[in-house]
Amino acid sequence: MSTKPTVFVTRRIPDAGLDRIRQHCDAEVWPEQLPPPYELLRQKVAGCDGLVSLLTDRIDAPLLDAAPRLKVVSNFAVGFNNVDVAAATARGVAVGNTPGVLTDATADMAFCLLIAAARRVVEGHDYGKAGRWKTWEPLGHLGQDLHGRTLGVVGMGRIGFALARRCHRGWDMRVLYHDKYCNELAERQLGATQVDLDTLLAESDFVSVHTDLNDQTRGLFNLARFRQMKRTAVFVNTARGPIVVEKDLVEALKTGVIFAAGLDVTDPEPPAPDGPLYSLPNLVVAPHIASATVGTRNAMAEICANNLLAGLAGQKLPAWVNPEVEGKRRK
Ligand code: DGY
Numbered sequence: 001m002s003t004k005p006t007v008f009v010t011r012r013i014p015d016a017g018l019d020r021i022r023q024h025c026d027a028e029v030w031p032e033q034l035p036p037p038y039e040l041l042r043q044k045v046a047g048c049d050g051l052v053s054l055l056t057d058r059i060d061a062p063l064l065d066a067a068p069r070l071k072v073v074s075n076f077a078v079g080f081n082n083v084d085v086a087a088a089t090a091r092g093v094a095v096g097n098t099p100g101v102l103t104d105a106t107a108d109m110a111f112c113l114l115i116a117a118a119r120r121v122v123e124g125h126d127y128g129k130a131g132r133w134k135t136w137e138p139l140g141h142l143g144q145d146l147h148g149r150t151l152g153v154v155g156m157g158r159i160g161f162a163l164a165r166r167c168h169r170g171w172d173m174r175v176l177y178h179d180k181y182c183n184e185l186a187e188r189q190l191g192a193t194q195v196d197l198d199t200l201l202a203e204s205d206f207v208s209v210h211t212d213l214n215d216q217t218r219g220l221f222n223l224a225r226f227r228q229m230k231r232t233a234v235f236v237n238t239a240r241g242p243i244v245v246e247k248d249l250v251e252a253l254k255t256g257v258i259f260a261a262g263l264d265v266t267d268p269e270p271p272a273p274d275g276p277l278y279s280l281p282n283l284v285v286a287p288h289i290a291s292a293t294v295g296t297r298n299a300m301a302e303i304c305a306n307n308l309l310a311g312l313a314g315q316k317l318p319a320w321v322n323p324e325v326e327g328k329r330r331k
Contacts (some may be wrong), residue, residue, distance in 0.1 A: 007050035017301025042066045061087040072311020081213040092330040095321040096307025101299035102291040107162035109290035113262025119143040152204030155211030156183040201228035213240035226252035241267030
């Protein structure tokens with residue numbers, strides 16, 4: 001009989017991490033494209049020592065209760081709003097995530113959405129494809145300038161900082177930010193100014209969201225917030241879909257309350273293909289792909305494997321969401 005720990009991996013992740021997991025564990029990897037249904041996942045983890053989860057897997061108290069041997073949940077994402085961390089801690093289960101390695105890829109995607117929405121790239125693509133491009137139009141397709149404008153970053157963590165650095169150094173933008181913490185590096189290196197949310201919304205030409213999803217940020221961007229922005233403003237969300245009240249964003253875009261928006265995350269995911277998100281000319285929607293580069297996903301897989309193996313061995317996780325569990329971890 002194998003003495004290796006038993007783990008369940010809820011989707012195929014890059015070999016950069018999976019090979020090590022397979023080497024050290026008896027690993028079952030869910031082979032489908034869609035997530036395992038919740039009830040099935042509960043059954044799968046029942047006899048497991050470790051779990052590799054994705055942001056699409058709900059890891060809650062009943063699921064943890066069904067897995068009395070579980071020592072570690074290694075989430076293949078930096079965000080961990082899919083995991084009930086308090087419930088895991090209470091049960092002695094360590095939780096890991098993948099911070100740091102997806103900062104640049106995500107900041108690139110935020111900037112990509114910002115410029116695509118500001119310069120109406122996707123709308124222009126559709127226009128040509130539909131056979132409507134007849135000639136060069138002096139008054140057609142006018143978008144917003146980026147150079148020298150003001151960027152408002154909501155949540156000045158690693159990714160917010162990386163976007164601000166791109167915009168400040170490359171496009172000479174002034175940077176405002178809203179965060180409960182002061183980011184001294186952003187202030188020193190980018191001349192960023194910490195302001196309240198009202199000021200940020202009123203003064204920014206581009207508003208980009210980089211907070212995590214929690215009780216304070218759920219539904220933060222509603223119609224009232226969009227009304228505080230400039231009519232020329234471009235709104236970008238690469239964080240989590242439920243931070244935005246989507247029907248309010250649709251209303252704001254339809255009625256010219258703001259100029260345009262770019263989303264990498266929606267609520268729900270995926271949005272209905274025939275729903276409003278895909279029918280607005282001034283909204284660009286990417287399918288939650290901000291971290292989707294070969295290098296980034298490989299790096300995420302490596303951290304994910306390291307977290308899992310450390311958790312199984314009772315060691316410190318390299319990227320540990322709940323270090324407070326130390327002292328009461330399951331043996
Ligand atoms: C994350 O890691 O939280 C992203 O949303 C997906 O990479």
